[in-house]
Amino acid sequence: MPDRAAPGQRFAGGRHAGSLVPLFSIPSRHSWGSGEIPDLVTFARWLELAGLDFVQLLPLNEMQDGQSSPYSALSAMAVDPIFIAVDHIPEWSAVAGVLSGDDRRAIDRARVAGRVDYDVIRAVKTRAFRAAFDHFAATHLNRGDDTDYAFAAFCDRERWWLHEYALFRALHDENQRRHWRDWDAGVRDRDPSALAAARARLGHEVGYYSYLQWIADVQWQAARAAAAPVGVFGDFPFMVSGHSADVWARQHEFDLEASVGTPPDAFSATGQDWGLPPYRWDVVEAGGFQWLRDRTRRFAALYDAFRIDHLIGFFRTYVRKPGHPPGFWPAAEDQQRAMGERLLSVFASDRATPFAEDLGTVPDYLRVSLAARGIPGMKVLRWERDWHRDGHPFLEPSGYAEASVATTGTHDTETLAEWWDAAEPDERRALLALQALRSAQLAADEPFSDRVRDALLAVLFGAGSRLVIVPLQDLFGWRDRINVPAVVDDVNWTWRLPMPVEDLSTAPGSVARARGLADLAQRSRRKGF
Numbered sequence: 001m002p003d004r005a006a007p008g009q010r011f012a013g014g015r016h017a018g019s020l021v022p023l024f025s026i027p028s029r030h031s032w033g034s035g036e037i038p039d040l041v042t043f044a045r046w047l048e049l050a051g052l053d054f055v056q057l058l059p060l061n062e063m064q065d066g067q068s069s070p071y072s073a074l075s076a077m078a079v080d081p082i083f084i085a086v087d088h089i090p091e092w093s094a095v096a097g098v099l100s101g102d103d104r105r106a107i108d109r110a111r112v113a114g115r116v117d118y119d120v121i122r123a124v125k126t127r128a129f130r131a132a133f134d135h136f137a138a139t140h141l142n143r144g145d146d147t148d149y150a151f152a153a154f155c156d157r158e159r160w161w162l163h164e165y166a167l168f169r170a171l172h173d174e175n176q177r178r179h180w181r182d183w184d185a186g187v188r189d190r191d192p193s194a195l196a197a198a199r200a201r202l203g204h205e206v207g208y209y210s211y212l213q214w215i216a217d218v219q220w221q222a223a224r225a226a227a228a229p230v231g232v233f234g235d236f237p238f239m240v241s242g243h244s245a246d247v248w249a250r251q252h253e254f255d256l257e258a259s260v261g262t263p264p265d266a267f268s269a270t271g272q273d274w275g276l277p278p279y280r281w282d283v284v285e286a287g288g289f290q291w292l293r294d295r296t297r298r299f300a301a302l303y304d305a306f307r308i309d310h311l312i313g314f315f316r317t318y319v320r321k322p323g324h325p326p327g328f329w330p331a332a333e334d335q336q337r338a339m340g341e342r343l344l345s346v347f348a349s350d351r352a353t354p355f356a357e358d359l360g361t362v363p364d365y366l367r368v369s370l371a372a373r374g375i376p377g378m379k380v381l382r383w384e385r386d387w388h389r390d391g392h393p394f395l396e397p398s399g400y401a402e403a404s405v406a407t408t409g410t411h412d413t414e415t416l417a418e419w420w421d422a423a424e425p426d427e428r429r430a431l432l433a434l435q436a437l438r439s440a441q442l443a444a445d446e447p448f449s450d451r452v453r454d455a456l457l458a459v460l461f462g463a464g465s466r467l468v469i470v471p472l473q474d475l476f477g478w479r480d481r482i483n484v485p486a487v488v489d490d491v492n493w494t495w496r497l498p499m500p501v502e503d504l505s506t507a508p509g510s511v512a513r514a515r516g517l518a519d520l521a522q523r524s525r526r527k528g529f
Helices: 039-050 090-100 102-113 118-141 146-157 159-174 192-201 202-227 244-247 282-284 290-302 333-346 362-374 416-422 425-432 450-461 474-475 501-505 508-523
Strands: 014-020 054-056 231-236 259-263 272-275 305-308 317-321 324-329 353-356 379-380 403-406 467-471
Touching: 014 474, 039 054, 039 416, 039 508, 090 118, 102 118, 118 202, 146 159, 146 202, 159 192, 159 202, 159 290, 192 202, 202 231, 231 290, 259 305, 282 333, 290 333, 317 416, 333 362, 353 379, 362 379, 416 450, 416 474, 450 467, 450 474, 450 508, 467 474, 474 508, 501 508
Parallel strands: 014 054, 014 467, 054 231, 231 305, 305 353, 379 403, 403 467
Antiparallel strands: 259 272, 259 317, 317 324
16 A cells, blocks of 8 residues: 555655546546535546556636636635535535425536536525525524534635635625726725725625635545545636735735736747736736735645646746736746746745656757756656657656656647647657657557557556656546637536446446556556556
8 A cells, every 4th residue: 555644755766657547537326417525535546457547637716607617716725615515514404405406407417418517506506505694593593512523614715816816706795797807996995994894794705705715625634535545636827806805915016907818839829818917927926926825834734745836937027018028027038947947945844745747849958947846847758859860759658757757748739649640740759769669569651549548648657757647548548628728718628527436446448547547657667656
């Protein structure tokens, strides 16, 4: 059995392998159309069967109204209530009759739909949540019983972020979900008397949103404990939405007239504009990077390890501002490196193990800074080549640095199957020249198959990297995408398993796949083997 070291510490050393999957993608038969917090436990049992010892999730932050991207969040701290399992709420059994026949039929359809239907799930769950909270408020709130005490203790412990978040959510509803910059001046500008009046006026709503976060926390901590020894990794987004509790509460730390994006790159010939307000780094630094320290503290409480999204943005942020040419801030390389290295120290200061998304066009100093601190960066098999030599030969994965994360791709890339089938013959031949692939005797014109999949995964698992993370689709050889960057449609962020998550551990095909992966993990000395 793997050791049961303190959270995060087990993944700071040794060789480990896990799978990347969004929580929304792994619903069970009992879920309401999307993966829910307790479904992590069921998925963890299949990972154990497969010889894998962690799951990497996408962000769980509460999404914007009408959005499905977990990178567009109302809060950097709050868990999206859509992941709460209604059937696990203690008050639910007393109020389940609140749902109409239409509600129940809508959830039945969402359960068998091919993709996650966020609007339907969120609407019905909201009715269920409100009924459960009303019952809680009538029977426990301020009654001095054990349940009331537990809720009060949670609110006190998490006050450092929950206090502002719950009021923001209540004001968001009161203002018909308009951007906070369109609210009345008192609450918009955070006048203390206006905030106190709002908190008194909206006390029930503030309690409701605090209650949801309490329920999410109870379910999360129970699921994380039950998932052991499988660890749970998180994803630390670079930014949050301008309409978020965090930006509203810390307006002076963001440039509200500008937006963050990227320069032209492989994903976009014109660059990207994310529409998110950039940090005012001089103000943030003068405050000791407190909000980023708070976020790190929150992630360390939720996860065993976490991926720092878009790490280069913490060294230099690509800013677009009306009347100014787009460019990096800070502009000078020595200032970029100094700021980024200070932030790396912040991220590595708590109990969870950080690793970094350092992909794309990044300056050389970024990976030097990571290596100096032993923070793993990403090694995507298809991109790890010697770009300075003729033919751009692939680098042998066995030579990847121990402090790195080897992977077949990310939630933003095409799947392994799609990449193989679209790769030019010269690219395939260059890959097949790897010493580790020669014994597989693959042909450059061979279509993607289980044989190709297993050969490529064997090379990856044999990498020198401490961590291997493989998107669930690539473990099976599926072709379904999570996200196509710079595309807004009804398909991105909606993929779900082709079967209920509990069937992974019983269906012959997925059981056989698990056994093959367990053998691979053992041969490559991962998961403590």
